[in-house]
Amino acid sequence: MSNAPAGAPAAAAESLSVQRHEAEAIQKRGTRQLLLARALFMAASYVASVLLARELGPSDFGVYGVLLATLAWLEIVSYAGVPAATGRLIPEHQDEAGAVERSARFVLLVTSLALFAISWILAPQVARVFHLDGGTWLFRVAILDIPVAAVFQGYAGTLMGLRRFGPLSVGQAVMGTAKLGGVLALFVAGFTVAHALVVNVLATTAALLFLLVIYPPRGFLPSPGFVRRIVGLAVSMGAFVISLQVLISLDVWFLGSVWKGPGAAVGQYLAALKIAQTLIVIPIVQSGVLLASVAWALAARDREGARAHVLEASRFSIILSAAACVIVGGNASSLMDLLYSSAYAAGGRYLVVQLLAFSCFALMDVYAHALMGGGRQRVTAAVLVSFIPIVAIANLLLIPRLGPMGAAASLLIGMGGTTAAIGVLVWKQFGAPIAGRTLARVALATVVVLVPALMVPARGGLVLVKMAALGVLYLGVLWLTGEISAADFVLPSARRDAAAEA
Numbered sequence: 001m002s003n004a005p006a007g008a009p010a011a012a013a014e015s016l017s018v019q020r021h022e023a024e025a026i027q028k029r030g031t032r033q034l035l036l037a038r039a040l041f042m043a044a045s046y047v048a049s050v051l052l053a054r055e056l057g058p059s060d061f062g063v064y065g066v067l068l069a070t071l072a073w074l075e076i077v078s079y080a081g082v083p084a085a086t087g088r089l090i091p092e093h094q095d096e097a098g099a100v101e102r103s104a105r106f107v108l109l110v111t112s113l114a115l116f117a118i119s120w121i122l123a124p125q126v127a128r129v130f131h132l133d134g135g136t137w138l139f140r141v142a143i144l145d146i147p148v149a150a151v152f153q154g155y156a157g158t159l160m161g162l163r164r165f166g167p168l169s170v171g172q173a174v175m176g177t178a179k180l181g182g183v184l185a186l187f188v189a190g191f192t193v194a195h196a197l198v199v200n201v202l203a204t205t206a207a208l209l210f211l212l213v214i215y216p217p218r219g220f221l222p223s224p225g226f227v228r229r230i231v232g233l234a235v236s237m238g239a240f241v242i243s244l245q246v247l248i249s250l251d252v253w254f255l256g257s258v259w260k261g262p263g264a265a266v267g268q269y270l271a272a273l274k275i276a277q278t279l280i281v282i283p284i285v286q287s288g289v290l291l292a293s294v295a296w297a298l299a300a301r302d303r304e305g306a307r308a309h310v311l312e313a314s315r316f317s318i319i320l321s322a323a324a325c326v327i328v329g330g331n332a333s334s335l336m337d338l339l340y341s342s343a344y345a346a347g348g349r350y351l352v353v354q355l356l357a358f359s360c361f362a363l364m365d366v367y368a369h370a371l372m373g374g375g376r377q378r379v380t381a382a383v384l385v386s387f388i389p390i391v392a393i394a395n396l397l398l399i400p401r402l403g404p405m406g407a408a409a410s411l412l413i414g415m416g417g418t419t420a421a422i423g424v425l426v427w428k429q430f431g432a433p434i435a436g437r438t439l440a441r442v443a444l445a446t447v448v449v450l451v452p453a454l455m456v457p458a459r460g461g462l463v464l465v466k467m468a469a470l471g472v473l474y475l476g477v478l479w480l481t482g483e484i485s486a487a488d489f490v491l492p493s494a495r496r497d498a499a500a501e502a
Contacts, residue, residue, distance in 0.1 A: 037169035038281050041176030048183040055191040064193050066130050067142045068200065074119060074143065076245060078112040079150045081238030083157030084291060084372060085230045090161025091295040098218040099226055101158045105151065106222035107230050112150035119143045141194055145201045152208045155215065160292045167214050175207035236377040240368060243384035247391060247414045248361065251407040254395035261403050268347030269404035271340050272332075276354035279324055282317050283365030289313075290366060294373030306374070307430040313366045314434045318442050319478065321359035326446045327470045329355050330453025334463045353408035360415035367422040367433060374429055383421050387414055438483060445477035 053061045086104040090097045119126075120140055127135025152171070159168040182199030189195055252273070255266060290313045297306035328335060332355075333348030340347075371380045391414035398406030426433045449470050458466040478484045 033165050033169040037172040038284055040173045042278075042281065044176035044180040048180045051183050052191070052196055055186070056193065056196065060193050063132055063135075063138070064196050066132070067135075067138060067193075067197065070126065070130075070139075071142045071145060071200075073245070074115060075146055075149045076241060077238075078115045078146055079108055079153040080241040081234030081236070082108055082111075082230060083153045083160065084237045084241075084369075084377075085233035086154065086157030087160040087292045088233060088295050088373060088375075089226070089229060090158070091292065091299040093226075094299075096223075096226075097158075097162065099223040100161070100230075101154075101217075102219050103222040103226035104157060104230055105154045105217070105220075107227060107234070108150040108154045109147065112147040116143055116146045119146070138193055138197060141197045142200070145204050148201065148204045148208055152204060152211070155208070155211045159211075159215070160289065161295075163292055163296065164215070165289060167211065170214075171207045171211045174210045175203050178206035179203035233377065236381045237372060239381040240372070240377065240384055243381060243388060244365075246388055247384060247418070248411070250388070250391050250395055250414070251411040254392070254399055254410070255404060255407040258396065258399045259403055259407075260400075264343070265346075265404050268336070268344050269350050269407060271344050272336060272347040272351035273354055275328065275335070275339070275351055276358050279321060279355065279358035279362055282320050282362040283369075287365055287369045291369040291373040294370050298374055303430075306370075307433075310366070310370045310426065310430050310433050311435055313370070314363065315438050317362045317366050318434065318438060319484070321362050322442050322446050323471065323474050325352075325355045325359055326449045326453055327467050327474065330450060330470070331458065331463055331467055334458060335467075338460060338463050350404050350408045353405070353412055357408070357412040357415040360412070360419040364415060364419035364422055367419065367426045370426055370430065370433070371422065376425070376429070379425065380422060383425075384418055387418050387421075390414070390417065441478060441481040441483040444481065445474050445483075448477050449474045 052064065056064060082104055086100060089100045093100055120143065123136045123139045123143075126132075126139050132138065155171070156168055159165070179199060182202055183196070186195050186199065252270070255269060259266065290309060293309040294306045297303070297309060329352045332351040333345045336348050336351065337345040368380045368384075371377070391410055394410040394413050395407060398409055400406075402409065423433060452473070453466075453470055456466065475484065
């Protein structure tokens with residue numbers, strides 16, 4: 001007969017319930033903190049880009065854009081998978097978090113410095129490929145950001161794993177404001193492509209220094225065992241990141257090479273794509289939070305808690321994505337006219353499809369990071385890799401017939417297909433990933449808002465007024481149906497989060 005006190009099972013159940021509630025509060029707080037930080041980062045970056053475009057002129061700004069786009073791909077390769085692997089391992093090895101952190105930093109320094117050296121050597125070839133005058137020197141200035149960004153991302157993985165989302169949020173905000181401040185300083189130093197690239201490096205450095213001050217490194221010697229585990233995890237997680245970037249780029253690559261129609265349509269498509277891509281902010285602020293939350297729950301053998309995290313992340317994605325689709329999509333042509341000019345208004349039809357595609361992207365990313373938090377990173381990466389040829393064939397077949405609309409449809413096929421496939425895997429591992437009542441309430445709000453969105457015309461600045469009113473109506477319906485409440489707009493108690501982390 002057991003000697004355990006009679007109340008032990010009840011006490012254990014109560015303790016688990018408290019832990020689950022605190023973990024959910026941390027997830028909500030982290031998501032909202034990162035959302036605010038990312039909004040500030042995007043706003044500051046947008047203003048900085050507008051200033052650079054105006055002051056550099058179309059030719060030099062084009063050179064700057066090509067170099068930054070190339071840099072972005074190199075940086076993804078340099079750290080792809082390592083931050084996620086770090087966030088995954090720390091919950092499993094809470095007593096050895098410092099060793100995980102040191103090992104991740106070592107891996108990132110080795111890979112980023114190696115890539116930096118290779119890029120430095122190949123700089124002349126890169127300049128010739130992109131036909132950049134003086135491009136060798138400019139490219140070498142740009143790649144100074146590679147090791148700095150890699151170490152910053154290492155900190156991001158560590159802080160995600162420790163569920164310290166506040167410092168990471170501030171770090172991202174520091175990066176955005178530092179970039180805007182640097183661009184403003186160019187009114188004194190002078191606007192050149194080289195100066196703009198230096199500002200980009202200094203902004204990343206400022207964010208990294210901030211994290212170094214508030215969270216000093218806990219030693220420098222890596223653990224060989226953790227190095228091997230991080231590399232093993234990073235390979236499959238990196239394959240997911242790189243495959244995802246390929247999938248959301250295929251439409252532009254094929255449109256530029258296959259489409260033989262008027263160039264104006266391509267310009268309209270790309271302008272619409274810039275608007276639709278703002279939905280990427282949803283997975284950006286959620287992915288690391290969700291992965292760490294699921295990993296912590298599964299490390300505590302709390303499967304129900306892990307599912308609760310998935311449900312909350314799905315709810316957040318669906319509410320925001322549906323709002324974007326109905327409010328922005330319902331005013332697509334008018335918004336294109338307002339933001340770009342009447343010559344771009346026809347691109348509104350592409351924007352509607354692109355919004356649907358990136359809404360699927362946001363939900364798919366939730367599912368993918370839930371699986372990776374549960375250790376199924378290989379199958380997640382395999383799903384995305386398997387869809388690359390499917391989407392490539394769709395582009396080859398549809399673009400010659402439908403033009404840019406074919407590219408948009410191919411993007412939707414890729415995002416919708418991967419969302420369905422990964423969603424099935426999540427359902428098998430965690431149960432239904434979306435609450436039926438959430439779907440019903442969001443669908444009702446969408447229908448209610450869609451009617452005035454389509455039936456009430458608005459032009460010029462009134463489009464923004466109309467969209468704001470539709471946003472209020474959308475939130476009002478969700479409020480009346482009980483889907484959202486005041487708690488959704490208030491950060492959970494920092495004291496509670498601190499207690500949970502302890």
